[in-house]
Amino acid sequence: MDDISNTYEVVIIGAGVTGCCIARELSKFQVSACVIEKGDDVASGTSKGNSGVIHSGFDAKPGSLMAQLNTVGNRLMWEKAEELDFPVKMNGALVVCTNENERDKLDALLDQGIKNGVPGVRILERGEVLEMEPNLTDKTVAALYAPTGGVICPFNLAIAMAENANINGVEFRLETEALSVEKTGTGYRVRTNRGDISAVAVVNAAGVYADKFHNMVSGDKIRITARKGEYLLFDKILGDIFRTSVFPLPGAMGKGVLTAPTIHGNLYVGPSANDVEDKEAVNTTKAVLDDLADKVRANHLCKVPLPLNKVINSFSGLRPHEDRHDFIIGEPPDAERFFDAAGIESPGLTCSPAIGEMLSEIIAEKMSLPKKDRFISKRRGVTRFDHLTREEKKALVREAPRYGNVVCRCETITEGEILDAIHRPLGARSLDSVKRRTRAGMGRCQGGFCTPKVMAILSRELGIKMSDVTKKGSGSWMVTECDK
Amino acid sequence: METCEIAVIGGGPAGLAAAAAAKKHGVDGVLIIDRDNRLGGILNQCIHNGFGLHTFNEELTGPEYAARFVDEVDRLGIRCMLNTMVLDINERKEITVMNSSDGLTEIKAESVILAMGCRERPRGALSIPGYRPAGIYSAGTAQRLINIEGYMPGKEIVILGSGDIGLIMARRLTLEGAVVKAVAEIMPYSSGLKRNIVQCLDDFGIPLKLSHTVVDIKGRTRVEGVSIAQVDGNRAPIEGTEEYYACDTLLLSVGLIPENELSQKINLAMDPVTNSPIVNDIFETSAPGVFACGNALHVHDLVDYVSEEAAIAGKNAARHVRGPRTAPGRQISVKAADGVTYTVPRTIDPQRAEGTVKIRFRVRDVYRGHCLNVYFDGDKVQSSKKMILTPGEMEEVTLKKSDLAKRDDLKEITVKVEKE
Numbered sequence: 001m002d003d004i005s006n007t008y009e010v011v012i013i014g015a016g017v018t019g020c021c022i023a024r025e026l027s028k029f030q031v032s033a034c035v036i037e038k039g040d041d042v043a044s045g046t047s048k049g050n051s052g053v054i055h056s057g058f059d060a061k062p063g064s065l066m067a068q069l070n071t072v073g074n075r076l077m078w079e080k081a082e083e084l085d086f087p088v089k090m091n092g093a094l095v096v097c098t099n100e101n102e103r104d105k106l107d108a109l110l111d112q113g114i115k116n117g118v119p120g121v122r123i124l125e126r127g128e129v130l131e132m133e134p135n136l137t138d139k140t141v142a143a144l145y146a147p148t149g150g151v152i153c154p155f156n157l158a159i160a161m162a163e164n165a166n167i168n169g170v171e172f173r174l175e176t177e178a179l180s181v182e183k184t185g186t187g188y189r190v191r192t193n194r195g196d197i198s199a200v201a202v203v204n205a206a207g208v209y210a211d212k213f214h215n216m217v218s219g220d221k222i223r224i225t226a227r228k229g230e231y232l233l234f235d236k237i238l239g240d241i242f243r244t245s246v247f248p249l250p251g252a253m254g255k256g257v258l259t260a261p262t263i264h265g266n267l268y269v270g271p272s273a274n275d276v277e278d279k280e281a282v283n284t285t286k287a288v289l290d291d292l293a294d295k296v297r298a299n300h301l302c303k304v305p306l307p308l309n310k311v312i313n314s315f316s317g318l319r320p321h322e323d324r325h326d327f328i329i330g331e332p333p334d335a336e337r338f339f340d341a342a343g344i345e346s347p348g349l350t351c352s353p354a355i356g357e358m359l360s361e362i363i364a365e366k367m368s369l370p371k372k373d374r375f376i377s378k379r380r381g382v383t384r385f386d387h388l389t390r391e392e393k394k395a396l397v398r399e400a401p402r403y404g405n406v407v408c409r410c411e412t413i414t415e416g417e418i419l420d421a422i423h424r425p426l427g428a429r430s431l432d433s434v435k436r437r438t439r440a441g442m443g444r445c446q447g448g449f450c451t452p453k454v455m456a457i458l459s460r461e462l463g464i465k466m467s468d469v470t471k472k473g474s475g476s477w478m479v480t481e482c483d484k
Numbered sequence: 485m486e487t488c489e490i491a492v493i494g495g496g497p498a499g500l501a502a503a504a505a506a507k508k509h510g511v512d513g514v515l516i517i518d519r520d521n522r523l524g525g526i527l528n529q530c531i532h533n534g535f536g537l538h539t540f541n542e543e544l545t546g547p548e549y550a551a552r553f554v555d556e557v558d559r560l561g562i563r564c565m566l567n568t569m570v571l572d573i574n575e576r577k578e579i580t581v582m583n584s585s586d587g588l589t590e591i592k593a594e595s596v597i598l599a600m601g602c603r604e605r606p607r608g609a610l611s612i613p614g615y616r617p618a619g620i621y622s623a624g625t626a627q628r629l630i631n632i633e634g635y636m637p638g639k640e641i642v643i644l645g646s647g648d649i650g651l652i653m654a655r656r657l658t659l660e661g662a663v664v665k666a667v668a669e670i671m672p673y674s675s676g677l678k679r680n681i682v683q684c685l686d687d688f689g690i691p692l693k694l695s696h697t698v699v700d701i702k703g704r705t706r707v708e709g710v711s712i713a714q715v716d717g718n719r720a721p722i723e724g725t726e727e728y729y730a731c732d733t734l735l736l737s738v739g740l741i742p743e744n745e746l747s748q749k750i751n752l753a754m755d756p757v758t759n760s761p762i763v764n765d766i767f768e769t770s771a772p773g774v775f776a777c778g779n780a781l782h783v784h785d786l787v788d789y790v791s792e793e794a795a796i797a798g799k800n801a802a803r804h805v806r807g808p809r810t811a812p813g814r815q816i817s818v819k820a821a822d823g824v825t826y827t828v829p830r831t832i833d834p835q836r837a838e839g840t841v842k843i844r845f846r847v848r849d850v851y852r853g854h855c856l857n858v859y860f861d862g863d864k865v866q867s868s869k870k871m872i873l874t875p876g877e878m879e880e881v882t883l884k885k886s887d888l889a890k891r892d893d894l895k896e897i898t899v900k901v902e903k904e
Contacts, residue, residue: 232611286613286699286721293611313608315616390580390588397587404584406569409519415584431618446606448622452629466635471618475705478618479635482660 008034008171010363011190011199013178013213015039016047017154017349018341019205020161021356026203027168029360029369034199035162035170036192038177040473041433042426043158046207047349049229049282049317051271052262053245054150055347056093058113058121059255065327067116070347073354074148080353084160085381086153089263092244093149094129096301098139105249109144120147135241135304149245151263154349155436156381159426161356164379166425168372174429175473178206181213187337188217201337201367203359208279208320210328210342218332222342226279226318227253229271230288232296235310235444239265246301254319254346257292259301264439269296269306271317284316312444319345329355330362339363382420382437386412407457408450410443418454422461429462431455432472455479486591488563489513489805490798491579493570493746494599496525498778500553501791502597505798507560511805515591516557516564517581523557523564524550525601526624527787529631532652534679538788549787575750575771595773595801598747598761599794602779604649605739612644614701617708623649623737627656636660638733642710643667644698646674646681648785648876650737655684664688665729668696668712670719673850675739675876677785698734699726707732740783750774757826758782764815765832765841767797773804782828782844785878789844793828816894823848823873823901832897834888841888843899844880847873851901856881859898860891873901 010026012019015037023035039045054077057070081088097106106123113121122145129143130136136143166172173194180191187200204213211224245260253273261267272288292314296306322328322343329341339362341355348355363369385393385403396416397404403416421428421437428434431441434454441447441454455469455478470476490506492499495518506514522528527535530546537543540552557564565581571588572580577596582588604622619638621629626637627649639662643650646669654664667685672695674681685692693712699721700711714725742760744752752761753770761769761776769776777794784790813835818827827845843858851873858866858881866881873879881899888894 233608280704282704283615283701284611284613289611289613309609311609311611312606314611314613393582394588397582397584401584401587404582404587405567406519406571406582409569412569412571444606445603446608448604448606448625451621451625452633456633466633472705476618477706479629479633479637480639482630482634482636 006195007198008032009199009367010201010203011036011188011197012203012205013190014045014205014207015042015158015162015172015174016045016205016207017043017158017161017352018344018355019203020158020165021352022203022205022341022359023165023170024161025356025360026363027165027170028372028375029364030372031367031369033170034173034197035165036173036176036178036190036197038175040175040430040470041428041436042162042172043155043436044432044472046318046320047154047158049231049315050154050349051258051260051268052152052154052349053093053258053260054088054152055350056113056121056146056148057116057118057347058109058144058146059250060112060116060347062112062115065329066347066351069327069351069354069358071117073347073351076353076357077150077152077350083377084164084379086156086160087263088150088152090148090150091261093146093247094133094244095144095247095249096129096136097141097143097249098137100141102249103142106142106144113144113146118146118148121145133242133244133246135302136246137299137301137303151245151261152349153263157349157352159437160379160381163425164376167376172426178213181216183217183335201339201363203339203341203363205341207344208318210320210340211322214332214340214342217335217338219334220332222328223323224343225275225321226281227321227345228274228276228281228316228318230284230292230316231268231270231314232289232292232311233313233315234267234306235312236265238267238306238310241267241302241304241306248301257295257300266312267306269300275321276318279318282316282318284314289314313446321345327351327355329359331366337366382417382424385414385417407453408440408443410445411439413438413440413450415457418457419461422458430470430472430476431458431478434458485578486589488515488591488593490515490595490597490801491577491591491593492516492597492599493579494518494525494601494778494780495520495523495564495566496599496601496778497527497550497553497787497790498601498780498794499525499597499599500550500557501794502599502775502777502798502801503562504553504556504560505795506597506802507562509799509802511802514562516562517568517570517579518564518566519569521567523554523566529624529628530652531631532656535787538786539791553791570746573746573749577773595775595804597797597801598769598774598776598780599778600743600746600780602740602742602783604736605741607736610738612698612701615704617701617703617706619703619707619733620701621733621735623647623653623735626735627653630656630660636662638662640665640731641733641735642698642712642729642731643735643737645669645736645738646676646692647737647739648676648680650735651676651680651684653735653737654690655688658688658690664690665731666691666693666712668693668698670695670697670715673874673876677876697721701734707734710734740779742780742783744780747776755826755830762830763828765829765837766800767793767829768800773801775801782826785876789878816888817896818843819896819898820845821898821900823851824899827899832883832888834885834894837885837888839885841883841885842880843883844878845899846875846878847901848875850874853904854901855904857900857902858883859900860894861896869904
């Protein structure tokens with residue numbers, strides 16, 4: 001029996017960047033929609049371990065959906081950033097050729113870039129490129145330069161989209177795992193760990209599991225492989241080694257291992273690319289971390305030796321690689337109102353705003369959804385205290401004294417920011433969700449000092465016991481009560 | 485802008501001793517700035533005993549040791565700003581501080597004493613492969629959770645690294661009812677004090693696995709277990725030696741890093757070995773009037789030495805403020821060589837020295853039956869035979885002013901570990 005609250009016109013499976021962008025764009029229409037997510041927060045699966053690069057679009061094969069959406073997504077990203085107040089930075093991208101014999105590969109990339117309509121893409125000769133990035137490897141022969149390449153924080157993108165979708169009426173059910181999807185007379189039934197949900201339409205944004213749900217309703221089978229990428233993240237002290245995101249020439253498994261700055265000013269080396277059987281295997285592995293370390297020692301793309309003792313963290317993510325290596329967006333021929341957003345691997349992050357627009361248009365048309373009269377298009381991001389001017393800081397602390405209490409000393413994150421993260425729409429409920437919204441715990445001490453403080457704030461603000469505070473949702477308990 | 489004579493950044497053992505000494509040497513305008521809600525620093529969470537044997541001839545707990553200095557600071561009427569973070573400092577000794585009550589303000593000091601302490605090396609810095617579940621704590625964080633907040637970080641524990649905090653926590657967790665299954669140490673020796681290995685591990689039957697490290701962490705939400713493997717001479721894990729330990733918690737005690745982000749903001753000359761400012765015999769950094777002490781300067785094994793060094797820094801900060809400021813005299817450089825990793829201080833002014841000057845340092849490896857030798861330029865002037873030297877314990881040699889004075893052409897003092 002279907003409870004009224006368990007019936008929606010649209011259910012979106014997965015609150016990664018793709019699902020959140022679709023939810024946000026769909027919330028412009030008059031529709032009852034719900035996003036279900038097995039993690040305790042948005043962007044806690046595939047979207048979490050990511051390079052955070054806004055690709056300019058020279059890499060995708062001309063004519064592919066990837067190519068088409070990449071250039072659109074790149075353009076949209078700056079607009080959405082303005083509208084939804086999440087940080088982005090256009091730092092440009094370089095693909096560095098280090099061997100005279102491989103110049104033809106650069107030319108091929110340039111050709112693709114031009115065909116894909118990438119603005120300003122061009123080849124820079126050694127002298128010119130070294131002037132732009134003096135720390136590039138001495139072996140540099142030439143490089144492809146794409147000025148519209150950028151960096152973004154994937155969490156912030158998903159969170160911004162989700163918050164805005166939420167205030168525009170989209171429900172989010174976290175820690176709700178889709179188990180199966182089946183066709184019913186009127187639409188679909190999505191079985192979850194928290195009961196069944198009925199919907200007229202389903203959006204499949206399930207990341208590495210998108211094939212599972214697709215194949216439950218369609219005979220036109222797809223196959224998604226989890227392609228793991230591991231990263232070494234360096235202290236901010238090395239964040240200005242490169243201004244641009246520096247890529248090697250691409251290989252068979254993707255764009256290769258970058259040496260590049262994050263939007264927050266850290267430097268990273270990664271990602272690797274290895275297909276794995278287990279779609280939950282977000283562990284790092286010794287072999288790959290060793291390999292990345294070897295690359296660092298061998299001055300990968302960078303002539304300055306990067307000290308390995310400045311690595312502050314390593315992490316991994318899983319790309320949902322579909323066999324045909326292109327996005328699958330829209331209805332399969334044999335499953336009406338089942339809308340795929342599958343195979344969203346790189347440049348998926350960049351494309352996500354474009355995927356959101358594209359798929360929401362498809363859905364709205366198919367379901368004849370009228371536009372909302374009152375759509376709230378703007379959202380205010382979490383105020384980053386450290387980014388304010390001195391005068392702004394003074395004024396803010398006078399007005400809201402909690403901003404005067406620094407909780408995370410490495411990243412200078414104040415109590416005010418943490419309270420904001422907890423109390424905003426779809427607010428943080430766990431340590432990692434506070435971290436993703438504020439960066440508390442992301443600095444060089446990796447939460448050594450602020451973990452107990454953030455736990456205490458979560459406990460106080462949510463009215464829960466310290467022993468109920470989690471790192472990332474159910475099962476990830478932090479402490480137990482002392483035996484008295 | 486508010487002004488003070490001496491600003492002490494950090495109210496832990498170093499800051500307290502420095503502030504008290506400065507005040508006792510005639511400077512009234514001493515200000516201690518600390519981010520916590522009480523003075524004492526990390527000592528407040530070190531509720532075990534063993535502090536103060538050298539200073540007070542007593543075995544005190546951390547809070548008791550801190551209280552002696554906090555009481556003195558109180559008695560001397562030294563001003564303290566608590567719950568206050570130093571956000572910035574510049575070369576003009578203008579310090580930007582912030583707290584909830586006064587907001588963001590600036591203080592200009594005539595002299596600054598850097599006593600920020602240190603932080604623990606996190607898991608990420610070791611690139612331990614595996615998952616990233618809840619239940620991985622640095623030992624000091626776990627210590628705070630138990631001793632200050634009153635919560636248990638877990639019930640079945642494996643500890644990586646045998647630094648002193650890890651050893652202390654092995655005992656503490658055991659006393660609180662947890663099971664500590666093993667302590668793995670990648671080096672062939674412990675980096676902790678011998679007495680802590682005996683009193684915290686041996687007495688409780690906790691195995692110390694030397695030349696072992698954690699090679700995998702299992703568990704997607706909470707730690708479920710770790711794999712420990714033996715390592716070879718190059719600290720690389722040996723395949724086939726992995727042993728799985730089911731546990732819900734992994735504690736890390738894998739090194740302390742002096743906190744010197746502020747020191748870097750004033751562009752102090754830094755020692756790459758300690759990641760700390762280079763200081764002379766009065767603990768003055770490369771910036772005149774800026775002093776450094778405590779674990780922000782070099783990581784100590786015993787707090788007594790922290791207090792002793794900080795008092796010298798405080799006294800000389802007072803001299804800097806009161807004047808007269810004399811031109812720097814002749815500087816003899818101090819060099820670490822052959823098994824000595826660094827020295828504090830790095831230069832000595834022989835005219836200024838009073839009575840004796842202590843040089844403190846750590847050694848690179850475990851040495852048995854070796855000598856600590858001191859050379860004045862090429863001449864060996866001191867040699868003391870040591871049963872054992874280990875990186876876990878701080879070593880010292882003492883030089884007499886009279887010996888330094890005899891050599892008016894002396895340019896360099898070298899400290900070495902050598903075979904007899």
